[in-house]
Amino acid sequence: MKIYDVEIPPDLEIPELDEKSRAEIDALHDEIARDRAERKRQVEMSPYKDWGETRTPASAPPSSSAAPSINIEALRELPLHVRAIFAYVLREHVTR
Secondary structure (H helix, E strand, C coil): CEECCEECCCCCCCCCCCHHHHHHHHHHHHHHHHHHHHHHHHHHHCCCCCCCCCCCCCCCCCCCCCCCCCCHHHHHHCCHHHHHHHHHHCHHHEEC
């Protein structure tokens, strides 16, 4: 398994995440997407939208940059359930 092209040692167990936790994470992700879409809609409808650049909210995704690195030793210290959450949240960057 690799996360962000960093090889995860075979002795480092990362279990599958349980269905309930997956559903909770997916629901949170959907809620965040709805909130961002609503903020964008509000900005577009604002009478002040043409007053120059708007501030970037603190929750805005960072500008694209190099992929983050993975600290294997720190990953080893995490409980199994947290490792499973970590891998699920980053599933788009996991290769098996």
